[in-house]
Amino acid sequence: MAIISVENISKKYTDIQALDNVSFQVNEGELYGMIGADGAGKTSLFRILTTLMLADKGKAKVNGWDVVKDYKKIRNSIGYMPGRFSLYQDLTVEENLHFFATLFNISVKKNYDLIQDIYIHIEPFKTRLAGKLSGGMKQKLALCCALIHRPSVLFLDEPTTGVDVVSRKEFWEMLCKLKKQGITILVSTPYMDEATLCDRITLIQSGKILSIDTPQGIIKHYPDSMYGLKSSNMNMLIYDMQKAENIKSCFAFGEYLHLSFQNDNEAARDELRNYLTEQGHQNIELKQIMPNIEDCFIKLMEK
Amino acid sequence: MLRDRKTLLILFGLPVIQILLFGFALTNEIKNSKIVICDYSKDDYSRMIIDKFSANGNFVIKESLLNHLQIESSFKKGDVKLAVVFPANFGNDLLHLNQAHVQIIADASDPNTANILTAYATNIIMDYQKTLYENLNLPYHIGTESRMLYNPGLKGAINFVPGVMVLILMLISVMMTSVSIVREKEYGTMEILLVSPVNPFLLIVSKVIPYLFLSLINFTVIVLLSVTLLGVPVNGSLLLLFGVSVLFIITALSLGLLISNIVETQQEAILISLIGLMVPVTIFTGFIFPIENMPDALQYFSNILPSKWYYIFIKSIMIKGLDISSVWREILILTGMTCLFLFISFKKFKNRLL
Numbered sequence: 001m002a003i004i005s006v007e008n009i010s011k012k013y014t015d016i017q018a019l020d021n022v023s024f025q026v027n028e029g030e031l032y033g034m035i036g037a038d039g040a041g042k043t044s045l046f047r048i049l050t051t052l053m054l055a056d057k058g059k060a061k062v063n064g065w066d067v068v069k070d071y072k073k074i075r076n077s078i079g080y081m082p083g084r085f086s087l088y089q090d091l092t093v094e095e096n097l098h099f100f101a102t103l104f105n106i107s108v109k110k111n112y113d114l115i116q117d118i119y120i121h122i123e124p125f126k127t128r129l130a131g132k133l134s135g136g137m138k139q140k141l142a143l144c145c146a147l148i149h150r151p152s153v154l155f156l157d158e159p160t161t162g163v164d165v166v167s168r169k170e171f172w173e174m175l176c177k178l179k180k181q182g183i184t185i186l187v188s189t190p191y192m193d194e195a196t197l198c199d200r201i202t203l204i205q206s207g208k209i210l211s212i213d214t215p216q217g218i219i220k221h222y223p224d225s226m227y228g229l230k231s232s233n234m235n236m237l238i239y240d241m242q243k244a245e246n247i248k249s250c251f252a253f254g255e256y257l258h259l260s261f262q263n264d265n266e267a268a269r270d271e272l273r274n275y276l277t278e279q280g281h282q283n284i285e286l287k288q289i290m291p292n293i294e295d296c297f298i299k300l301m302e303k
Numbered sequence: 304m305l306r307d308r309k310t311l312l313i314l315f316g317l318p319v320i321q322i323l324l325f326g327f328a329l330t331n332e333i334k335n336s337k338i339v340i341c342d343y344s345k346d347d348y349s350r351m352i353i354d355k356f357s358a359n360g361n362f363v364i365k366e367s368l369l370n371h372l373q374i375e376s377s378f379k380k381g382d383v384k385l386a387v388v389f390p391a392n393f394g395n396d397l398l399h400l401n402q403a404h405v406q407i408i409a410d411a412s413d414p415n416t417a418n419i420l421t422a423y424a425t426n427i428i429m430d431y432q433k434t435l436y437e438n439l440n441l442p443y444h445i446g447t448e449s450r451m452l453y454n455p456g457l458k459g460a461i462n463f464v465p466g467v468m469v470l471i472l473m474l475i476s477v478m479m480t481s482v483s484i485v486r487e488k489e490y491g492t493m494e495i496l497l498v499s500p501v502n503p504f505l506l507i508v509s510k511v512i513p514y515l516f517l518s519l520i521n522f523t524v525i526v527l528l529s530v531t532l533l534g535v536p537v538n539g540s541l542l543l544l545f546g547v548s549v550l551f552i553i554t555a556l557s558l559g560l561l562i563s564n565i566v567e568t569q570q571e572a573i574l575i576s577l578i579g580l581m582v583p584v585t586i587f588t589g590f591i592f593p594i595e596n597m598p599d600a601l602q603y604f605s606n607i608l609p610s611k612w613y614y615i616f617i618k619s620i621m622i623k624g625l626d627i628s629s630v631w632r633e634i635l636i637l638t639g640m641t642c643l644f645l646f647i648s649f650k651k652f653k654n655r656l657l
Contacts, residue, residue: 050498052656071654072500080498086491103499145495 002061002291003028003153003184004049009058011044011207018044019055020207026186026200031107034188035293042188043083046157049186062153063203064261079151081142083158089131093141096130097148104149113180115144118174136167142179143174146181154178156187160194172197192294203297210300215243218296225249225264226291228256231281239281244272251298258295309571313578324586324601333419333596338385339377341368343549346394352405352431356387360424378410380630382595385409385420402444411451411620414462416593417491420473421449429516443512444638453622460533465617468525472548473555473584475518478576480511484573494656504652507563511556516553519545538624544617547630550637551613557644558609564651584610612636 004026009018019041026032034042047053051071060067062074085098085253097119101108101167112119112151122140124281125133132142139159146154156175159169172194175185179199187198189280204209211218231237234255241250246268250259261268269286276284291299305311338356342349342639359365365383368374377383387407390396398404407424409417426446435443456459487493509606524542529535537544556638559576566572588606593646594605605611619625627634 005371047656052494052497054655075498076500078498080495082491082494084491086495088492089490100499103496103501107499 002026002027003063004032004047004186005031005061006045009045009048009055009060011041011048011053011055011057017207019048020208021058022204022209023058024202024209024212026184027218028184029177029179029182030199031187031197033195033201034186034187034204035190035192035195035201035297036204037190037207040204042204043157043206045204046080046082046155046186046188050078050155051075056265067118077152078123078203079146079149079154081146081156081159082140082152083161085138087130087138087142087144090129092127092129093133094126096141096145100145101148106149108148111148111150114150114178115147117177118147121170136163136171139167139171140174141161143171148177152184153287154183154185155186156185158188158190160189160191168194176284191295195293201293201295203300206303210297215293218293219291222291222296224260226289227259227269228262228285228287228289228293229259230256230283230285231276232283233281236279237276237281240276240281244275246271249298251295253292253294256289258289258291309574312521313574317578321582323366325566327598331488332346333416333423333593335363336366336416336420336595337383338362338386338424339365339368339374339383341371341386342393343390343391344393344395348394348397348403352428353387355427355431356424356498359423359427361420364576371545374408375452378438379619380626381619383410384413384416384595385424386516387424397443401442402446404448407447407449408512409449409451411454411457412618413589413593414451414454414457414459417451417454418457420452425449441457450490458533458534460529461622462590464525464529464535465614465621466532466588468522468617470581470584471521471525472518472552472613473610474528474576474581474657476514476520476552476555477559477562478573479514479517479581480556481562481566481572481576482569483510483514484560484563485566485569487607489568497655504649507560507652512559513553514556515549519549522548522552523630535621536624537621539620539626543627543630544620547613547616547620547634547637550641551609551616554609554613554637554641554644555640557648560648561651564648566654578598583608587611588614590614594615599620608636 002025006025007023009019009022010017022041034045036042044053048055049062049067051067051074054068057179063077067085068075084250088099097108105202113270118140120132122137122144130138133141143159144154160171163171171295176197177189179185189195198215200212200214201218202212213221229237237257238252241247241259248260248262273284273286342353353364354528355363361649365377371388372398374386374388377386386408388408390404390406393403393405397484402485405428407421411417428447432443432445451457463650488498496506511564526537530537531584562572562575566575587601587608588610589605594602595612606643612633616630
């Protein structure tokens with residue numbers, strides 16, 4: 001069953017088309033990712049779905065309720081964590097949690113089991129002011145506050161932006177646990193590596209949806225074979241690759257260059273090895289690899 | 304700076320407005336002040352002095368009273384500031400005894416105005432006395448006796464205490480509410496509050512309530528200090544004074560609410576409450592520059608400020624000791640303004656972000 005359904009949603013600010021005919025569905029219990037760069041329209045979409053903003057065109061439903069007509073019912077049943085830290089900075093961790101519980105007219109104790117795993121991380125700092133917490137702690141507290149009323153759908157707008165790698169990993173582990181509790185989660189992120197942790201993802205760019213699939217599905221649909229390339233002098237390698245022939249795409253990812261050929265065959269690969277040896281590269285390593293989401297994203301953007 | 308239109312407007316608009324205001328509108332000189340005459344003598348001499356009064360640009364004779372007991376009721380109506388009383392046999396005394404007395408009674412709840420008006424009136428009478436001298440070459444003497452009603456000692460405190468009350472209540476209530484609510488917008492907490500079952504407007508109103516108590520404590524402290532240290536009396540009903548002050552605080556709070564609906568940042572909120580409100584309040588409430596002397600347009604403008612009505616109320620209750628029947632108009636106006644502010648802010652309140 002579709003918990004969130006979006007049909008042909010468009011939104012235009014004075015001169016920017018933030019969302020252009022966006023449609024997708026999120027099923028019950030899914031961990032669904034919106035992947036896109038800054039300014040892709042993720043926040044606009046979140047605000048429309050959380051009833052904070054009206055779309056110019058199109059329909060959207062959350063839990064079967066219309067986001068315009070039944071906005072009060074939706075506000076009762078969802079949890080929302082905005083992209084910007086939006087708790088009371090002059091209240092302590094504990095006070096924030098109690099405040100948001102009171103807002104939904106429940107006690108912290110009643111739903112403590114849901115947030116226990118997350119709250120344990122910040123409990124040692126419960127008397128600290130929320131504004132004085134570190135980035136990762138802030139996000140954990142915000143997640144606790146968004147969960148305290150046991151929402152059926154959770155909207156997380158870039159929860160890991162500006163958070164260190166370890167906290168990001170922890171955060172995603174928490175999301176996976178929440179998913180097991182049956183909460184449907186719509187999460188947006190500009191980090192491509194987080195996409196593989198979602199059940200399904202939507203790649204979005206300039207308000208348009210590029211692709212909707214499982215992360216594996218998106219990778220499987222990558223049209224070319226992808227190779228990883230490494231040599232002892234990576235800086236020179238990038239420079240030399242710009243002049244190499246028969247190359248369709250070449251981007252640097254971590255310790256490897258990701259590249260694909262115009263005409264992919266054994267001869268082409270040997271030709272490239274020879275060319276690089278001529279340029280003085282040593283320890284050349286060229287091997288076939290799985291493309292990652294970012295490769296797919298770049299490919300889709302080129303279309 | 305060119306892109307920040309509001310700052311630009313304040314930077315160049317404010318000096319222009321202020322120079323015009325202080326140059327034309329705000330003078331301590333008093334013109335066309337309404338007075339009443341009580342003439343028991345009705346002879347040529349008293350009539351000639353009355354003619355001098357009506358010919359003088361500073362005074363407009365509103366009516367002639369038959370009985371001096373009516374003077375106080377004219378003062379209570381608010382617009383009459385001075386009364387001139389000629390005793391019976393004024394002309395006779397002057398003619399036969401070569402000396403007579405005129406009584407000048409001033410509404411001294413505003414001591415500055417009372418002082419100036421009394422001096423004007425005394426001057427007119429002295430001038431007349433001089434003309435008598437020249438024509439008749441006899442040492443006529445007209446004595447003036449002035450009486451300062453409501454504030455015999457001409458204490459300045461009596462004037463500024465109500466003014467300070469108005470200013471402080473307005474400052475705290477308007478600025479604190481608008482700033483604290485706009486902060487919710489700026490920090491993004493409004494976004495979360497909106498996505499919750501609580502009616503956000505009610506939540507905002509409940510945020511304002513502590514400021515009501517805070518302002519009330521401030522008000523009580525000012526009243527206590529004025530009474531004990533400055534010797535300002537509370538002549539009227541204390542209950543009425545507090546009741547209407549609560550009403551005025553609510554008026555100011557709803558004005559703050561209204562401002563918070565219009566602006567987006569705390570900086571704007573402070574700018575509007577401070578410059579956009581405090582300047583008009585100090586100038587057009589009447590405790591520094593008498594409103595009666597301003598051009599008509601500015602006098603009409605002063606009517607839209609709640610502080611003006613509260614100031615009139617405070618003076619009527621504290622200084623003049625009037626009862627509710629004399630201030631129902633101010634109470635009604637303040638109530639109306641509160642309802643209007645609340646209505647507009649409720650209508651303008653956005654249930655969504657955009």
